[in-house]
Amino acid sequence: MLEPVSVGLKFGFLIVLYLFLLWVAWSALRDLRRGRGGVVQADQLRASDATGMYDAAAGLADPQEGFEPRLLVERAGGHEAGIAYDLMNGATLGRGDVEIRLDDPFASSRHARISREGHVVVIEDLGSTNGTYLNEQPLTGPQPLHSGDRIRIGDCEFSYLQ
Amino acid sequence: MSARNRELLGLVPASLLVTAGFAGVFIQRSNALSNVSLTYGAIFLGLCVAGHVFIRMTLPYADPYMFPLVALLASFGIVMIYRIDSTLARQQAQWFVLGLVLFAITIVAFRDYRKLERYRYLIMLCSLGLLVLPRLPGIGYQANGAYLGIRIPGLFVFQPAEFAKIGLVIFLASYLRDTRQVLVMGARRILGITLPPIKHFGPVVVIWGVAMVILVVLRDIGSSLMFYGGLLAVLYVATSRLSFVVVGLVAFALGAWYLGTHIAHVHARVEDWLHPFNSRLYHAQLGSYQIANGIFAQAAGGMFGQGFGESVLTIPGGGPLLPAPQTDMIYAVITDELGLFGAAAVLITYLLFVARGFKTALLARDSFSTLMTAGLTSVFALQVFVIVGGVTRVIPLTGVTLPFISYGGSSIVANFVLLALMLLVSDRARRPA
Numbered sequence: 330m331l332e333p334v335s336v337g338l339k340f341g342f343l344i345v346l347y348l349f350l351l352w353v354a355w356s357a358l359r360d361l362r363r364g365r366g367g368v369v370q371a372d373q374l375r376a377s378d379a380t381g382m383y384d385a386a387a388g389l390a391d392p393q394e395g396f397e398p399r400l401l402v403e404r405a406g407g408h409e410a411g412i413a414y415d416l417m418n419g420a421t422l423g424r425g426d427v428e429i430r431l432d433d434p435f436a437s438s439r440h441a442r443i444s445r446e447g448h449v450v451v452i453e454d455l456g457s458t459n460g461t462y463l464n465e466q467p468l469t470g471p472q473p474l475h476s477g478d479r480i481r482i483g484d485c486e487f488s489y490l491q
Numbered sequence: 492m493s494a495r496n497r498e499l500l501g502l503v504p505a506s507l508l509v510t511a512g513f514a515g516v517f518i519q520r521s522n523a524l525s526n527v528s529l530t531y532g533a534i535f536l537g538l539c540v541a542g543h544v545f546i547r548m549t550l551p552y553a554d555p556y557m558f559p560l561v562a563l564l565a566s567f568g569i570v571m572i573y574r575i576d577s578t579l580a581r582q583q584a585q586w587f588v589l590g591l592v593l594f595a596i597t598i599v600a601f602r603d604y605r606k607l608e609r610y611r612y613l614i615m616l617c618s619l620g621l622l623v624l625p626r627l628p629g630i631g632y633q634a635n636g637a638y639l640g641i642r643i644p645g646l647f648v649f650q651p652a653e654f655a656k657i658g659l660v661i662f663l664a665s666y667l668r669d670t671r672q673v674l675v676m677g678a679r680r681i682l683g684i685t686l687p688p689i690k691h692f693g694p695v696v697v698i699w700g701v702a703m704v705i706l707v708v709l710r711d712i713g714s715s716l717m718f719y720g721g722l723l724a725v726l727y728v729a730t731s732r733l734s735f736v737v738v739g740l741v742a743f744a745l746g747a748w749y750l751g752t753h754i755a756h757v758h759a760r761v762e763d764w765l766h767p768f769n770s771r772l773y774h775a776q777l778g779s780y781q782i783a784n785g786i787f788a789q790a791a792g793g794m795f796g797q798g799f800g801e802s803v804l805t806i807p808g809g810g811p812l813l814p815a816p817q818t819d820m821i822y823a824v825i826t827d828e829l830g831l832f833g834a835a836a837v838l839i840t841y842l843l844f845v846a847r848g849f850k851t852a853l854l855a856r857d858s859f860s861t862l863m864t865a866g867l868t869s870v871f872a873l874q875v876f877v878i879v880g881g882v883t884r885v886i887p888l889t890g891v892t893l894p895f896i897s898y899g900g901s902s903i904v905a906n907f908v909l910l911a912l913m914l915l916v917s918d919r920a921r922r923p924a
Contacts, residue, residue, distance in 0.1 A: 334518060335515060335518045335519065335798055335799070336798065338511050338514055338515040338518070338798075338799065339515060339795070339796065339798045339799060339829070340795070341511055342508060342511040342512060342515070342799075342829070342833075343795065343829065343832050343833060343836070345504050345507050345508060345511070346504070346508060346563075346833075346836045347832075347836060348504070349501070349504035349505075349559075349563065350836060350839050350840060350843065352501075353501070353556050353559075353560065353843050354839075354843060356497070356556065357556070357843065357846060357847070357850075360850075406672075406858050407856055407857045407858050407861075408856070409853075430856075430857065432668070432857060432858045433672070434669070434672055434673070484672060
């Protein structure tokens, strides 16, 4: 008497199961298509925000257009290659509790600092043990950065873009 | 839709499945549809929602699919165990609640899970200690020739390997985070094989050597495959040197060959695996009876299975037709009752969970998190492989549990801790800066 109900339940169970799995798989696929998920999007968002705020604060809308200093990860432990960090407010690199954390045995806890003054972005070594290399030359004092410059700390490599 | 709302939505199918499953079992049992099945579904949904609300409060950015996938697996487990033995299902439900509690405790206590790194040697020693426990006289007990668990009389039976796997992965992740560059850069080539420097690689070899010896002493080959695979996975993720994996696999193959030919208990398992339908082995004590009947059960399932509660688990005159259906052979019972489609769905669920795990490992921003998540995911995946492979006769059958589905307190609790760690990493990785 209850046979059809039983069979119906079994197939109902399988259908719900597969619909659920399809939903998860589809969402995962959409995640992949969208790029790299939450993290990088957040970084990009932050970059555009910062630019907007800077524009407003400086009140010099015209010359600031398109000036977007950023640090592109070429290869660095703990960072995905290809993502870029916004340098509008400068950043400190190192192994300790700093803006850009480097997972590298050759990095000091506060290794190097990048700061911005107007349209000039400057990098300086913070007295690190193993040095900071700008285009494979060891840094001695603060140096201005130009688009395309390569920065190396231990095994981590970045390039500067603006 | 926000991540947390998606997670909540994902719990609905899991509870529907519990309801449908229990309804199916009830119909078969008493030939009457009872509203008790709805109650079970509602209680299950309530528990999952409690877990969800907790995640919503503590880990708002964590991966939204892991928890529903686990709920789905657990609902499968509860239904199947209920169908096998209703008292075991009640116990399993209690373990599920305890697992959720421990899940919450882990999240609160290890909010900054990176502090685990500070205790890595302590964690390693505890894990090794846990592995030894089952061999101690008085509390250890033997099942089918392997020393799997410890028994505190009158209280509970406990399988320490389930917890040891988490501890050893944490140790390895934290150790290799510091030494991986040295391992790669200090490597020398000898006879065309790249070997890592002994000074830094030594500790890894020693730890794993000890773990392997213990496992040989305990004669639990399934767990040793799981641990060893986990080690190689973390090592590969840390160094991206395929040669380490190849050397490791060759070493494992040699060890397995030695065990298979020289240790009687393991040798018997291999023989059972190769010739399950041989009538001498089939009728032998602890012979291939279980594995052969597992195969028959799966074959009886066909495409869509026989339906809930329809499979035959005991011989009419008494005695089990399928020994250990609630633990080792639960996959065979699922295949019997839900057929190829049901079994494939279980495997897809595991696959999706593992995919989420590796995705989390990729998103993690520091290498300890990456290594730990990749390691935990690999160990989890290998555990599924070892038991499903054993039941389907891909590899010799050994007694590990099917995570979140099999009956067993330590298994479900330990896997909830594993889930908590993965969600913690995921929350940190996906949090907008």
